[in-house]
Amino acid sequence: MATLAQQFTGLRCPPISHTRLSRRKSITQIQQKLLNSRKNKTIVSAVAISNAETREREELNQLFEEAYERCRTAPMEGVSFTLEEFHSALEKYDFNSELGTKVKGTVFCTDNRGALVDITAKSSAYLPTQEACIHKIKHVEEAGIVPGLKEEFVIIGENEADDSLVLSLRMIQYELAWERCRQLQSEDVVVKGKVVGANKGGVVAEVEGLRGFVPFSQISSKSTAEELLGKDLPLKFVEVDEEQSRLVLSNRKAMADSQAQLGIGSVVIGTVQSLKPYGAFIDIGGINGLLHVSQISHDRVADIATVLQPGDTLKVMILSHDRERGRVSLSTKKLEPTPGDMIRNPKLVFEKAEEMAQTFRQRIAQAEAMARADMLRFQPESGLTLNSDGILGPLSPDLPADGLDLTDISPADD
Numbered sequence: 001m002a003t004l005a006q007q008f009t010g011l012r013c014p015p016i017s018h019t020r021l022s023r024r025k026s027i028t029q030i031q032q033k034l035l036n037s038r039k040n041k042t043i044v045s046a047v048a049i050s051n052a053e054t055r056e057r058e059e060l061n062q063l064f065e066e067a068y069e070r071c072r073t074a075p076m077e078g079v080s081f082t083l084e085e086f087h088s089a090l091e092k093y094d095f096n097s098e099l100g101t102k103v104k105g106t107v108f109c110t111d112n113r114g115a116l117v118d119i120t121a122k123s124s125a126y127l128p129t130q131e132a133c134i135h136k137i138k139h140v141e142e143a144g145i146v147p148g149l150k151e152e153f154v155i156i157g158e159n160e161a162d163d164s165l166v167l168s169l170r171m172i173q174y175e176l177a178w179e180r181c182r183q184l185q186s187e188d189v190v191v192k193g194k195v196v197g198a199n200k201g202g203v204v205a206e207v208e209g210l211r212g213f214v215p216f217s218q219i220s221s222k223s224t225a226e227e228l229l230g231k232d233l234p235l236k237f238v239e240v241d242e243e244q245s246r247l248v249l250s251n252r253k254a255m256a257d258s259q260a261q262l263g264i265g266s267v268v269i270g271t272v273q274s275l276k277p278y279g280a281f282i283d284i285g286g287i288n289g290l291l292h293v294s295q296i297s298h299d300r301v302a303d304i305a306t307v308l309q310p311g312d313t314l315k316v317m318i319l320s321h322d323r324e325r326g327r328v329s330l331s332t333k334k335l336e337p338t339p340g341d342m343i344r345n346p347k348l349v350f351e352k353a354e355e356m357a358q359t360f361r362q363r364i365a366q367a368e369a370m371a372r373a374d375m376l377r378f379q380p381e382s383g384l385t386l387n388s389d390g391i392l393g394p395l396s397p398d399l400p401a402d403g404l405d406l407t408d409i410s411p412a413d414d
Helices: 018-073 083-092 170-186 251-259 346-351 353-376
Strands: 102-111 114-118 125-128 150-159 164-168 191-199 202-207 210-215 232-241 246-250 267-276 279-283 288-292 313-322 327-331 384-386 392-394
Touching (some): 150 170, 164 170, 170 210, 170 232, 191 210, 202 246, 232 251, 246 251, 267 353, 288 313, 313 353, 346 353
Parallel strands (some): 125 164, 210 246, 288 327
Antiparallel strands (some): 102 114, 102 150, 114 125, 191 202, 191 232, 202 210, 232 246, 267 279, 279 288, 384 392
């Protein structure tokens, strides 16, 4: 058998083509050139950017150096104001943020929780709703706090969250209210106070936005605390102490002052408040008076309820009043045209009330004149004498011959 080498002796392989190798080499060279070209361009671009940044930095550095030199050698060059003007402006807008400091501000925004106020500080200040008014309100606008309002506030705190200041109007109003109460006390003025609360010792009344205490011993009426709640009472100041936050009021003193305006014999309209076995309590315009059972009629009244009922309106006459205790004594008996009319015909008593009261006052005036005349009898130098008709006659030619008629003298005060 022929060997394998001998069998393939006649076979020939074609030689490798030099053309194909050259082509591949050319492609590789082109790719390498492209890569080198891109690489060179990237390097050139990086160098260009680096040079631009360097130039920009150099220019900025030059500007800074020039600015520094100007600040060092001529700091006020090109400035439109002087150094003195600058310091003056700083003093003008210098802000004191200590607690208790009063500042002026302008409201520029409100919401459900309060109002933002511009007080020319580094940040806005806030006015909470509860600090907007001495009275209880739900929204600041109820107290007239609206955008654009210019007002004086007091600093009461600082909000740590944003370093804003907390303002109050209520504290300023409290100061004014105490000052007003001191003034009213010095003038001994009667004021109106609304009863807003009560305790075992008395009632709490609101006056000038402040809450004061009215002891039961200083209330003229016999009403309970529940009956007085929500009502307005005439009051006078007994004690005004702002440092102790102590405000004490009296209804009795106010009533005594009002009663001083009622002369003996005055006719007033009253309302029956309650009935007692010994008489009826009559409300005469906020003053509680007693119509004793013996002063209802000339005839005996066995049962007051047969003549009067709570809620009845009637005319009564002032007999007397105790200013210290705040008690007033009343009468319908003196207004009866004939004894017993208050029981049989009360309408006639009311119709003739002013006429009967005038007669009563004349009798009082005449009695007073006679009392004065008795005193003059012991003083002959006065030159007057009293005739049988109760008229003071002259003992000198300077007085009228028919004497002085005292029956028209107005009734004297208590």
